Amino acid sequence: MAGSLMLCAAATANQIPSANVLDAAASQSTAIADGVYLYGSAPEPETLGAAYMVFAAQDAQLVGAMFMPQSSFDCFQGYRDGNELALQITNSYTQEVYGYAIALVTDDLQVASTGNSDFVLALDGFYDLGTPGESELAILSTCQAHYSSVGTEL
Known part of the structure; x- marks a missing residue:
């Protein structure tokens, strides 16, 4: 049930694409910097x-x-594909794997004001949300161990 709750909650992030969605050509040339994100x-x-989502980016791959x-979590692997x-995502109960995309957006005001x-x-x-806390890092560690133990790669 938590897996289906997660799908519903995560799906709301992608129902209405933002007007500021990056164009595919620009986004393909920029990799996600290695690091941990929340x-x-x-x-x-x-x-x-x-x-919530916590993930590590390393060499253009995400885990x-x-x-x-106060619920379960579902692990995922991924990568940047154009503007998303x-x-x-692996359902924690059924181990079923399903695809999901989250759009990337730009902050046009920041670019305009800073020229950056x-x-x-x-x-x-x-x-x-900045730097993940101890509990988020523990969840991330579990997912990293899961994918290294099953030997799955994208």
Whole structure:
């Protein structure tokens, strides 16, 4: 049930594409910087009913988890595909794998005001929550171990 809840919560992030969706040509030339990221459908961590994702980017590959506070989590692998993150999410209960995409967006105001056109990772329907906490890193570690133990790669 939590897997289906996660799908519903995550799906809201992609129902109405933003007018600022990156064009595919520009986004293909910019890789996601290696690092660990935390995003949420709410602007604050640990908001009940909100969906969150924590992931690590390394060499253009993503490994992470979608989760809701006080619930289970589903691991995913993915990569940047043009103007979106292309994810393969593994349902934690059934082990079924399904595809999901999250649109990337730009902050036109930031570019206009600073003149800085460097790529900043922004996900449609999600807030950048900065550095993950201990619990989010534990979830991420579990997913990284899962994918290394089953030997799956994109």
